[in-house]
Amino acid sequence: MQSTENATAHDGAGNAGTNVRTLGTEEIRRRVDDDWHRVVDVLSAKIALRSVSAEGITADHMKRSAEFVAEQMRLVGIDDAHVVQSHNPDGTPGAWEVVGSRIVDPAAPTVLLYAHHDVQPVPDPTAWDTDPFTATVVGDRLYGRGSADDGGGIAIHSGALHALGDDLPCNIKLFFEGEEEMGSPSFIPFLSEHRAEFDADVIIVADSGNWSASVPSLTTSLRGNTDVDVTVRVLGHPVHSGQFGGPILDAVTLSSLLIASMYDAEGNLAVPGIDSQEPVGGLQRDLDESTFRHDAAIVDSYRLAGTGSLASRVWTKPSVSVIGFDAHPVDGSFNVIADAARFRLSLRTAPSQDPRKAQRALADFLVSHAPFGAEVSVECGENGRGWAMDPECEAVQVAQRAMADAFDTAPVNKGEGGSIPFIPELQELFPHAQVIVTGPEDPQANAHSPNESISLSGLRNNIVTEALFLERFGR
Incomplete structure (x- = not known):
């Protein structure tokens, strides 16, 4: 087990203050393991809330979802986590958003944690092997609508903050939105009203996924959409x-x-x-066609369309x-x-x-x-803009090392064919912020589809990764 060392923190005036421990990988892993049942319970309760934004972003069920998430964030140290209703560009009421912050030292780096608490609809529950709104564990996977997209992102943030506890060395800000699956129409008006709550040195967007349940990834790019x-x-x-x-x-x-x-x-x-x-930063590893075909349930006779690497056809x-x-x-x-x-x-x-x-x-x-x-x-x-990662920024380097330690294997960067339009909008408004896109999904997650699920072992390692990142970047 790695040792736990002492590190000197600073008080609000920038002077040497209380001693805050530097946590090793194994200590963080032990803390995550001790908290594991709580994390699974939080994710299970979140699934049961049926927070389908398509059924009304202003509706009571979405407000209950936001209030639940805010309560869970208060339990892991974000004491002022609270719910705010946004407004659409035309001034009408918008989504229920969760915001909050924890300032451990004004001189310390600040990290904004993003996720969304709304989920996709379930048009045909009979297409599912389990009840889509009852968390069901089968082997290493937990099934349910929103288990991966993006209840898993909320679980990662919750688990990482709990693991660090009083040893958190960086400032935290939260933004968990309630309309991501509807295209975030009120995002810009909300940002204009709450600009200070988004200003950060690093933004972690936990709404993407890994190469596989056992191989971690940072997302290098996202396609735009129209x-x-x-x-x-x-x-x-x-x-x-x-x-x-x-x-x-x-x-x-x-x-x-x-x-x-x-x-x-x-x-x-x-x-x-x-x-x-072509893939941003070069192609480290192409997608495996047999795995791709299996994951998408492609009929045997179908020949994949397009030319070039499979990764480029899907990502860029x-x-x-x-x-x-x-x-x-x-x-x-x-x-x-x-x-x-x-x-x-x-x-x-x-x-x-x-x-x-x-x-x-x-x-x-x-x-x-x-x-x-x-x-x-x-x-x-x-319209929604695409986005490309800066592979040379400090946050990326720290995140890749944290992934390697948490998963005990080297990360493989990958693009995503999907879109998260708010990321380029946010980075345009805060150009100094370093953005890293992580997430709970893997090729078997089936986000937006029947039998959505999350790998429990992958979730555990994702929590360790984020805790390691916050611990190391905060130093």
């Missing part, structure tokens, strides 16, 4: 398919042709003005998905040619591209490639 709603019209009204079919293609077929025109023969997105990018190259399509259902269908069809495209952009530029390029392409001269109109939706 969406468009597209309407394709060919007729003023539906007509009989026997009388008019042939010269007139139905709107669903025309929409399919339009969607297919975005891709080349290899399945690469080929829309002028939408950028592509653009992608488009049809996430909604309005068409007549099969049941009750009859022999008419559909006059119009409407669909929504979700575009993930390269980390460095302005999503507004990519959105405009996509809209222009769709209108100019209208098949057979059909009418195509595009309605542009919201």
